[in-house]
Amino acid sequence: MRSRINDFAIKLANVNGTGSASANGLMMQAIFRMGIPVSGKNLFPSNIQGLPTWYEIRVNKDGYTARSLEYDLTVAMNSQTYARDIRELREGGYVLHDSSWPLDPALVRDDVTFIGVPYAQLCNDNFREPRERTLMKNIAYTGTLCALLNVDMEVVGGLLKEKYAAKKALHESNDRALRLGYDYARDHFPCPLPFHLETMNANSDKILIDGNTAIALGCVYAGATVAAWYPITPSTSAMDAFKGFCEKYRKDPETGKNNYLILQAEDELAAIGMVIGAAWNGARAFTSTAGPGISLMNELLGLAYYAEIPAVVIDVQRVGPSTGMPTRTQQGDILECAYASHGDTKHILLFPSNPAECFEIAPKAFDLAERFQTPVFILTDLDIGMNDWVVPRLQWDESYQPDRGRVLTSEDLEKLPKFTRYSPEDENQVAARTLPGVHAKGSFFTRGSGHNKFGGYTEMPEEYREVMDRLVRKHKASAKFVPPPIIHRRAGANFGVITVGGCDMAVREALDCLAGRGVIADFMRIRGFPFDDNVQSFMDTHYFCFVVEQNRDAQLRTLLTLETRVPKEKLRSILVYGGFPLSAKHVEDAILRALGEVEKPVHAVPVPEIHIEE
């Protein structure tokens, strides 16, 4: 086998609750520190201890680090899933397993190489405590991987030292376990394997961060002071991170007081209510949740929409419907968020594709919510939110000032003959609001019941419609302010591929691969809703487009057909919704398969060449 440098994928199969997650994360972090593009995907169960859990690491010198489905090496540490894990390995791959016990001959494959290391035995011989014996097996196989994959032992040693700086005994046992696995491999097998690592310098301006941490940091920088939430996987770590950052950055140096207030609500209905109450008073307030939480928030989201109160809602999407699979990823809340609540409602949606964008988009979300006096959703997902990603170092623009929208000051009100809440509107269909307690003239009655353009109660058809019609114009006006789509065009493209959020990396990789085979496509990643003119013209300028998303019902495609003039037949779905992150192979295979079938759509209007931008 020819040697392959910095281009392979490994899968680590473990039992959850045995300490494997931290060992696997350590491995990924070591590769990151070696300057190599890398990704780590934690595919964990909704459980505390005993169920199968996997961790996948992909390294790719060219920066393609979406999930790979082609595993070169499987670390099979979970007998419950041996059969599946060994079956999924690519031809010519390697299986690393615990040889303290004989392997079932039925599992053996002729086309792969089995590497057995007696981890249980090694750890029993070297460690006394039962818990330690279990935990150290993970570090021992990490040591073996270092030998097999040529991981810089100094880097790993350094990481262990940092991690256990305050726990000398733990550091000593970890170091010993690492050595046990490393030395055993060096003594018994040819190291490294044909595919392995070599130090690069691709990460000097990169960081390793998960989306929940990044979005929480973004909320701190945006100036959010009130946060309300109800714990729910996979968004919990976002609020945990917000709390951590607030403790670090928001304690007043002079008074020692907390310039923030985090409310752990009794449920999501209350969480969004608290956000609305705080924003009504003028605070930047947000909640973080997942699909089931959005379901509960629907009622009050309609109130915020109709009464025109800003709110920022972070939805870290997981697999639905119902409880679904809480620890698996999906993009299943697009329609739920776009039209949340009863009656006619439409909301602003933002779709970051990685943790760096999570950080950048948070202040934008607050700006939009206050500018348009309405709820704004940031839709991430479990893959973005909970996995560590290698992303460009975060930047902060010191000149940023929050856009508080049209809020009348005490001086403004002093000059005003009379304040009315919902008129007159500006060019973006937004009327000025006042904050309670600012000025006697600013008082008004906020209500979720029928109101006219002056804020007064009404049940009159024309008065009701006047406000509702402005609201839909306001939503439309916000299209110019949401982030435009990212569009990559290629010379000679025959069709377009549209995608959203965390699918970004896999789709771009797939299009590069397809281009290599002569199948040329343009790319568009949606970043916001309502859709702007760029979205419409991208679809107009292609005979047909694939829409790649992670849900069963083609929710993005539905939204595009409902909210643009695109003929339905022009959009063809590629849907991957089993709960694991998207891989380029999913997309590539689906497009190739579909191209065999796609005929020129009946309703597609031939597009004059002049419309095609390059």
Added chain:
Amino acid sequence: MPSIAKPVATHPSLQRNDLGLTIRDYEGAMSTLCAGCGHDSITAALVRALWEQSVQPHMIAKLSGIGCSSKTPTYFVNGAHGFNSAHGRMPPIATGANAANRELVYIGISGDGDSLSIGLGHMCHAIRRNVRMVYVIENNGVYGLTKGQFSASADIGTKSKKGERNRMAPIDSVMLGLSLGATFIARSFSGDKQQLVPILKAAIAHRGFALIDVISPCVTFNDHEGSTKSYLYTRQHELRAIEADFVPPASEILAHIGQNGAVSVTMHDGSAILFKGVPPDYDPTDREKVYAYLEEHHGKGEVVTGLLYVDESVPDLHEMNGTPDTPLTRIPYQKLCPGSAALDKLQKAFR
């Protein structure tokens, strides 16, 4: 219609409060509730209490959920900020509002459907957080806007207008509040303004969640024979157990203390509640004694009214969370944003 305005002309001899405002300045729009509705009497008591306390109208936030009770914020203090939200959800909205701006005076108006059914959980948690607000439950034992269904406060055996008997045990907000650690609990009767006004004034001064359950008969759907929330029944069974006076911060407090049987509780702002005519075995600061007293008299079929329990020692939402005295909404952005240097430093840990 609530938009029907009352005449604004006021008689020059009308008394003015410390802000130079007359009681008319604390009124709201014309009530659209049924003639004789108990809620309107509560509104009148609120108007008086807020006027007597000289609360700046625009510093008042009046919030409600949905139901007959929740319409009433429109009927008092036109100059206040109002928020008529969604059914049962007023407590979280008030909590968030209070979190953002602690300087306003929060008046929450709710009903027995709003607070004891659809919003029960929210009310309980607002009590636990000790959100500083006046929380009035206008309790009539019935759903008025949907025409006469029993509410969760309906007593066992009480009869609906159509003659149906309620068989389920009621949720008693006073007993619930006691068990949840509420720091201010009162029960009153909408027909007894004399008792209600001082309770409301004390509630405004209380630093924490002030729960006031007011029996407020529904003249249309629950004022008939066989109802336990009618005017007649309440008048016949009311036990005005505890007389309380609110004493503003001043030396006159001393003048009152020392009278026979009087107990006084000093409030956070230096004002005081003077309890007069307290039964010998009663102590409005002793949760267990209050509980026992209420249980005993409830067993006799009596409706005990008065300012039943006060605890000024419990920290409120803001004290529990260590927030500054300045409202969070007034902290300048520069103080909230850690800046780019801090971001660079922080990211050294993300390697």
